[in-house]
Amino acid sequence: MSDNIQQLREYSTRLIRMGESVSLLFWDQQTYMPTGAANVRAEQIAVMSEFIHKQRTSDEAHKLLVNAEADAKSFDPDSDDARLVAQTRRHYDLMTKLPSEFVAELSRQQALGHEVWVQARKENSFAKFAPTLERIFDLTRQKAEYYGYKDHIYTALLDEYETGTTYTDVVNVFSEMKPYAVALAHAIAASTNPVDSSPIIGEFDIPTQRALTLQVVKQLGFDFNRGRQDEAAHPFCSNASRDDVRLTTRFDRTYLQQALYASLHEAGHGMYEQGSPERLEGTILAGGTSLGVHESQSRLWENLVGRSRSFSKWVFPIVKDHFPQLKNTDAEGFYRAVNKVEPSFIRVEADEVTYNLHILLRFEMECELLTGKLAFKDVPEAWNAKMTEYLGITPSTDSEGCLQDVHWSEGLIGYFPTYTLGNLISAQLFHALRREHPNIEADFETGNFAPVLSWLRENVHSHGAKFLPHEVVLKATGEPLNSKYYVDYLNTKFGDIYAL
């Protein structure tokens, strides 16, 4: 390693360690922090974040980067060091493209926006939120102009979350998927073989649920020596290095599926972080490469593994040990119950079939709002029309419609498609995995998840954030991202369950 690379790396490691401390402040805020500490916690996070941002855009940072770039010219462009320099340049450019007054104004509006959204949602009044939303979209449009783009304004926003993926990529994905998803949802609605979800509805003691989720997450391969699981209102996974990965889950006393599958989902994120290679630790190449690839890991474990028939054969006896009231059902009944498809208003509660239609709706509306095709006052009407068209149901209130998600109020625009990309990637990865391990599902029946984890470690986790999302997908599966495998997966699985 050249001295210049070494210096760049050391400078950046210090800031990464401080950033990890900020992650811990966030984690604590959502798990153990006393409520009275909310204001001072916001200050602590703001002070640290501002300091880190200043250091990452400082003259010193720039000088270290320029020196390292001079050295990197002679490196293999796929070497760790060349990628480290290139990624640092990308981050530096992104951060310095926005004038600092603009960053401050955006943060201010996001913080205010969140509060207005909370209130508007409580009062079930989109009208209260509309002016704020318009201001946030104005600033977001301005942000995209600062970043710059070639094809479509949406690409500039998406690039922050899923680097290298364009507006056109997302349009193509949805135009391939949408007809199949809509057709499948309609076929299921008309099925004569409906799913009974009553076995997983009832009274499920929370400490017992906790024990169950811990046992299952451990068996998947999540390393509790380098991580833990706690409770939070909105489940998330946070990490302060590969050696300190924190899962959270949420318990519903009346609905067994909630905590179990939220735990599988977050464990998928967590195992990705734990699998980041040691040699990249403390650099910007450590950890997951994008939101989409991250979501592919969580969805793969939650759905491709966790909602498979063979997984049910393993997990059901364990579930029954914890909750003897399930004695009148069996593994197949459990499998069907956790796979019930039903159009619903709330995205985060949606099943695998309808989920991506919720995302499509948001993607289309974001594009229309950004390009001025849709007026802000008309958001509820447009939302409800799309819900009716795609899912056949119509929200009766703004809260169960266009006010349900936190994202827009916080300026997270261009973010939603990564959820669908994650679903697609999960199926494409699983297909590639099965090419190598044709009988992988037989392992699930005995609770042996090591082959899946090893394969993901080797083909996804071991890259850390060194490669861009589309590079990871290509390396792991041998072809570019496409929706074929996900559509096939849904058709096969739900065609069987619903006897279509």
Add this chain to the structure above:
Amino acid sequence: MSDNIQQLREYSTRLIRMGESVSLLFWDQQTYMPTGAANVRAEQIAVMSEFIHKQRTSDEAHKLLVNAEADAKSFDPDSDDARLVAQTRRHYDLMTKLPSEFVAELSRQQALGHEVWVQARKENSFAKFAPTLERIFDLTRQKAEYYGYKDHIYTALLDEYETGTTYTDVVNVFSEMKPYAVALAHAIAASTNPVDSSPIIGEFDIPTQRALTLQVVKQLGFDFNRGRQDEAAHPFCSNASRDDVRLTTRFDRTYLQQALYASLHEAGHGMYEQGSPERLEGTILAGGTSLGVHESQSRLWENLVGRSRSFSKWVFPIVKDHFPQLKNTDAEGFYRAVNKVEPSFIRVEADEVTYNLHILLRFEMECELLTGKLAFKDVPEAWNAKMTEYLGITPSTDSEGCLQDVHWSEGLIGYFPTYTLGNLISAQLFHALRREHPNIEADFETGNFAPVLSWLRENVHSHGAKFLPHEVVLKATGEPLNSKYYVDYLNTKFGDIYAL
């Protein structure tokens, strides 16, 4: 407030918020951190601490301080602003008196020292620790020379923990106390009215103990909206602002006193931090003023309140509700059990009577080692001789003797006397409190602790760290610190219990 003061304050607030983040990292390390994260956590803490130290000793910090000092000349020296400037100067001078290479070397030896001590203690071999201890004392001596002192080298060290208190003060305290404490311990040993501690020894379910401690700590007045209680191997209290105070406690399944009184003790520390005035929040004048005054708060709640007969009358029925196996004892039996006096080897398990003799031993040995009167190889022999003289018992191993405390290995020399100062201050404060509330103990019987907390809020907590420890004692009690009240308290209480 002048602009210069305002600027000094803002500069410092940012560093205080970062310091609070470091506190949270420490708290997390001892409560929830996965074991595999130990190395990266050490790095996170080191990076943040080094940064904070650099900023506090930077040219900018110095310039802000000098400007503020110019303004402060015209202020009332007891005003918040004048004290803020004076305290900042004191900290700045202390931090800049040590050359940075020396600070690095001291930290390195402390970290190494801790590891060697852990190993030596495990192997029960002081000889293994002796060379390290000698190096640490050499560096400590050097540190005192950098700081400078007038009377005795010990004063320079003590000043870091208990500003304004001198070697002579500590000598005087012990020369007053020692004869009484030794005589009392001997009289108790010969008493014909021994204490039966069997009611609090047995099997005590930990979740039930946890519920009990939470109920009691809440009743004392600890604000759970701005704090919480968790479990740790070594109980401590940590805070990230007055609005985020974290208590920890430790449960012993077979010894009921452990968790209950550790909880009272830490709650005493915690209520001091929670009572720091809002107007000083985010400045170096926020929080407790010294280790000694902090310990006075913890010991006051633990012992003067918690181990009083009237407190037992209130708490015993609650204890019995939680642990019906205590049905054959009564409040008086419980009171006697938690006040059993018995010479023992381990300081942290010592009763109120013998505790300060453990401290005296350490203080004397530190002085002898610093001034070369005692050779390092002779530490175990000297330790055991003092134990025999003061407590009438002789440790049979180094681990139950001179290797028991972590302090020396971490360079915390000049620290032990603050424990005894805390005991003395607690009794002197309680005496002053009783002058105003002669029937305060009747309130304890009904679980009414508000008058105690209000008095402490007004006379101690409301000063934050604005005044030096001896100023706080004088303001609150009307006289300088002395051992009279503590000696009287012990003689009266234990004379009664042991019918002396």
